[in-house]
Amino acid sequence: MTHFEPVLLRRVGKPDSTSLEAYRADGGCAGLQKALGMDRAAVTDMVKDSGLRGRGGAGFPCGIKWTFLPKDHPGPIYLCVNGDESEPGTFNNRILMEEDPHQLLEGIAIAGYAIRAQTAYIYLRYEFGKSYRTLQRAIEEWYAAKLLGKNILGSGYSLDVYLHRGAGAYICGEETGLIESLEGKRAWPRIKPPFPAIEGLFRKPTIVNNVETLACVPHIVVRGPEWFKSLGVPADPNNPRDLGSYGPKLYCVSGHVNRPGCFELPMGITARDLIDRYAYGVWKGRKAKAVVPGGISMGFLNAAELDTPLDFNGPIKAGCLGLGTAAVIVIDDQTSMVDVLYNSCRFFAHESCGQCTPCREGTAWMQKILERIRAGRGQIRDLDLLLEIAGSMGIIPGTTICGLSDGAAWPVKNALAKFRAEFEEYITSGRRSADPLGKIGH
Numbered sequence: 001m002t003h004f005e006p007v008l009l010r011r012v013g014k015p016d017s018t019s020l021e022a023y024r025a026d027g028g029c030a031g032l033q034k035a036l037g038m039d040r041a042a043v044t045d046m047v048k049d050s051g052l053r054g055r056g057g058a059g060f061p062c063g064i065k066w067t068f069l070p071k072d073h074p075g076p077i078y079l080c081v082n083g084d085e086s087e088p089g090t091f092n093n094r095i096l097m098e099e100d101p102h103q104l105l106e107g108i109a110i111a112g113y114a115i116r117a118q119t120a121y122i123y124l125r126y127e128f129g130k131s132y133r134t135l136q137r138a139i140e141e142w143y144a145a146k147l148l149g150k151n152i153l154g155s156g157y158s159l160d161v162y163l164h165r166g167a168g169a170y171i172c173g174e175e176t177g178l179i180e181s182l183e184g185k186r187a188w189p190r191i192k193p194p195f196p197a198i199e200g201l202f203r204k205p206t207i208v209n210n211v212e213t214l215a216c217v218p219h220i221v222v223r224g225p226e227w228f229k230s231l232g233v234p235a236d237p238n239n240p241r242d243l244g245s246y247g248p249k250l251y252c253v254s255g256h257v258n259r260p261g262c263f264e265l266p267m268g269i270t271a272r273d274l275i276d277r278y279a280y281g282v283w284k285g286r287k288a289k290a291v292v293p294g295g296i297s298m299g300f301l302n303a304a305e306l307d308t309p310l311d312f313n314g315p316i317k318a319g320c321l322g323l324g325t326a327a328v329i330v331i332d333d334q335t336s337m338v339d340v341l342y343n344s345c346r347f348f349a350h351e352s353c354g355q356c357t358p359c360r361e362g363t364a365w366m367q368k369i370l371e372r373i374r375a376g377r378g379q380i381r382d383l384d385l386l387l388e389i390a391g392s393m394g395i396i397p398g399t400t401i402c403g404l405s406d407g408a409a410w411p412v413k414n415a416l417a418k419f420r421a422e423f424e425e426y427i428t429s430g431r432r433s434a435d436p437l438g439k440i441g442h
């Protein structure tokens, strides 16, 4: 791939990247100015035509989601910005919020205008203290410059933006859990339908979008949908369900690599290229045994699947749940997959909100079975038991309210499909971990 000029990260690392003056000097706010002079529907059409798909995990087409709002709704419409970013391995939203908060605010203001929202809430995971402080300062600058508040830039459009800090739970990132939390309640996801576009925050029509999704919007407005569509991977003509994977994408690479980091590239780079060319290869001269393609809930690629393109389609073709958040975690060939899977199960058992029995019990049982295996008391039939539990929990089998459960099940399914021999060897050799209930780290 030839050199790619960053779009979303272009201002990261520049001096004063968080000041509004510097942002405007770099051409910032041109998208907002342009959008405010356009018809609202035309702005939505631009986003729709660009093929922008949500970056929060599900990949839902952004412009199409906006059109689900009821037409001519007389009451309030809300925009919720999902900055919960709790998916293990994911840190792109944090970089965008800490390093270039004005790009996000511009995306929010354009989206707010397009969907007729007069109030937007940015929901931040509690641990993001720096994001909170940086965004708060940026919001104050926007109000002082009359870019927020009443009658923005004399357009007649008014928007207020509030920051809301969560209490630090994975489930607060699920859009209806986020809405419940914003309403001051425990973040228990709601049964859908109704979807938030019809009945969301305070039971009013609401759009929930991820931070990176909204950060793309000003660029689409300024450079045009064709530019956005010229990057990435077009839809597979043989797959009517593939909507294409367009635009720049932030890939977070972590784990056993020489240079972990967040890299901006057009959609569709392969896992191998990302690891070798951008993260400078697997550390200590080792090889990759497994790679998480998009946050732990997406499952695993094995060493033979590293040429999988990291677009919305590629990981699915390789048996993973999806591209997720494009958080790539590299696991080297000296690491036990039993330990890796235990860590994953332990995480989901801790984060399950407990509303649905298959998720609450299933995640806890899977953790306990892996504890048993790591204590040297596992049996081969435990592997089938794990698969039975994983196969019966989630939205896909239709037994739970939200997708946390599918995300908990997928690493189990993939690990046992792709690394079963290693699990069997662990059990039959009588291996045991020194600390079977302990946290695994480096």
Ligand SMILES: Cc1cc2nc3c(=O)[nH]c(=O)nc-3n(C[C@H](O)[C@H](O)[C@H](O)COP(=O)(O)O)c2cc1C
Binding pocket: 053, 054, 055, 056, 057, 058, 059, 060, 062, 082, 083, 084, 085, 086, 087, 170, 171, 172, 173, 174, 175, 176, 208, 209, 210, 211, 213, 214, 402, 403, 404
């Ligand atoms: C358990 C769970 C956790 C989630 N966490 C996040 C998150 O931290 N950030 C996020 O943007 N989306 C998260 N999502 C996806 C949201 O529900 C929602 O699809 C997304 O915020 C919509 O924004 P987008 O269309 O711009 O991607 C999560 C979903 C599930 C099921």
Ligand code: SF4
Binding pocket: 171, 188, 189, 351, 352, 353, 354, 355, 356, 357, 359, 360, 400, 401, 402, 403, 404, 405
């Ligand atoms: S699937 Fe799990 S996390 Fe989601 S609502 Fe049900 S119990 Fe809660």
